[in-house]
Amino acid sequence: MSQHFVFDEKNVFLNKLRELLKSGVPQKNISVITPYHVHEVDEILVSAPSKLRIFTFAGALLGGIAGFAFPIYTTLSWKINVGGKPVVSIPAFVIIAFELTILFGALATFFGFLLFSKLPVLKQIIDPVDYDKQFVILVKNGEK
Amino acid sequence: MDQGRVNTRNVIRISAIIAGILFITESLFRQRGDGSLLLTLLFWKSLVDGCIAFVAAAELSKGKWILPVKNALLSFYPMLFVLSVFFIFLLFQVDIYPWYSDGGVWFNKNFFGARNFIILLILYVAGRKFAIESRREGNRKNFYAVIFLFFFVVSQSMVAFDWVMPLEYPWYSTLFGGYHFVESLYSGIAVAAILCFIISRKAAGKNIQPVGRTLFDTATMLFGFSLLWAGLFYSQYLVIWYGNLPEEISFLVKRISLPYMRTLSYSILIELFAVPFLILLSRRVKSNPPLVFITALVVLTGIFTERLVYLLPAVSLDPLRLLIQFAGIGTISILIHKNKIINSSS
Numbered sequence: 001m002s003q004h005f006v007f008d009e010k011n012v013f014l015n016k017l018r019e020l021l022k023s024g025v026p027q028k029n030i031s032v033i034t035p036y037h038v039h040e041v042d043e044i045l046v047s048a049p050s051k052l053r054i055f056t057f058a059g060a061l062l063g064g065i066a067g068f069a070f071p072i073y074t075t076l077s078w079k080i081n082v083g084g085k086p087v088v089s090i091p092a093f094v095i096i097a098f099e100l101t102i103l104f105g106a107l108a109t110f111f112g113f114l115l116f117s118k119l120p121v122l123k124q125i126i127d128p129v130d131y132d133k134q135f136v137i138l139v140k141n142g143e144k
Numbered sequence: 145m146d147q148g149r150v151n152t153r154n155v156i157r158i159s160a161i162i163a164g165i166l167f168i169t170e171s172l173f174r175q176r177g178d179g180s181l182l183l184t185l186l187f188w189k190s191l192v193d194g195c196i197a198f199v200a201a202a203e204l205s206k207g208k209w210i211l212p213v214k215n216a217l218l219s220f221y222p223m224l225f226v227l228s229v230f231f232i233f234l235l236f237q238v239d240i241y242p243w244y245s246d247g248g249v250w251f252n253k254n255f256f257g258a259r260n261f262i263i264l265l266i267l268y269v270a271g272r273k274f275a276i277e278s279r280r281e282g283n284r285k286n287f288y289a290v291i292f293l294f295f296f297v298v299s300q301s302m303v304a305f306d307w308v309m310p311l312e313y314p315w316y317s318t319l320f321g322g323y324h325f326v327e328s329l330y331s332g333i334a335v336a337a338i339l340c341f342i343i344s345r346k347a348a349g350k351n352i353q354p355v356g357r358t359l360f361d362t363a364t365m366l367f368g369f370s371l372l373w374a375g376l377f378y379s380q381y382l383v384i385w386y387g388n389l390p391e392e393i394s395f396l397v398k399r400i401s402l403p404y405m406r407t408l409s410y411s412i413l414i415e416l417f418a419v420p421f422l423i424l425l426s427r428r429v430k431s432n433p434p435l436v437f438i439t440a441l442v443v444l445t446g447i448f449t450e451r452l453v454y455l456l457p458a459v460s461l462d463p464l465r466l467l468i469q470f471a472g473i474g475t476i477s478i479l480i481h482k483n484k485i486i487n488s489s490s
Contacts, residue, residue, distance in 0.1 A: 049427070084388060091385050094378065
């Protein structure tokens, strides 16, 4: 059995949310639907930092390593002397490594976001009930 | 903290005594061509200028996060005057510059001394006006902040172009001044992080304004500036390295050819970029006062090592006199800091 509270005004909605939390409803049973992102909800319903950061870090690390490994491999395969610089010239490869770090980090973040939001399958994130401009608190009663 | 011991007249007396001792040490024990005072001044000028410039920049952007540590940072503004006085001592030591024997229009002792001393004095006046106005939260604070920041950039660029670059004559680099003042701001942020740590230690148990968010924000700035520093360093280094022109490469060759110089140069990269970047990457570390304090100390070591690497191939250095100078200027700055903090809270 679940309850839902529908509000037209943001402050009344926030007060009810705080009151629900204070009365002991466990946070994992509360979910919130708002017409736009409400900052205060992030402070009231504190959640663990998103796991998306791991994707970004892994992508960036991979990009940095690839940015050095690929040029080093190719220059060692076909050695060309460019203006007296060493064949494996690290200062020149730093630019490529930097760009690939940013690129792979950004792409990994993007695909991780798609994964976590379960896009592009829309059925799992669109609620069948249309609440229009109202603020809604859904409390799931988790007891069996 | 005894009010009588740290009052203004005593601070002035003690500073004058320390200045006198340093003057005697410099005149008696200095060999020709020794640049220890230059190294000391380069380091302390970076720190002191950076502290106040950091507060000026934060106030101009209406940042409230700096308020807990603002008074502590601004308390160093009399050091601007102290460093101007020590610059006069440096004027007796211009034999480290290659233009000493035959000067020109720009590089003769009188013009060199006059222009740098006047800019240092203007910086002191601007810094003093900004610090006093900012402490009172007056409404001309933004105006003085802009003036101070302008003269901060001019003065730091003059330090780079006039005090450091001629040592390597005929090498020149147009990026040198900009790189230098960004390093100064970077060292100012490191000092802010250290002061946050000290305040958080003192506040443990007492009812002083907490510095948790300030520490987090200062650590974030330190992280950002490590990236900015690395970018500026790389932009200067890559151009010189890629061009490999004889007139530009002389600066680098002297600093990366000998094994010990090479180690020192690599250690600059590690201390000023690798360590702050890797340590301050995680959110938990940014709120951890001892770790941020250690990172800030590493950054300051990096700033000192960089000044050392500038000077080592060009001048001789005397460790004992360096120690005496550092101890002297450090004592004066601590006394000034305590004096201003007590006077502002009373």
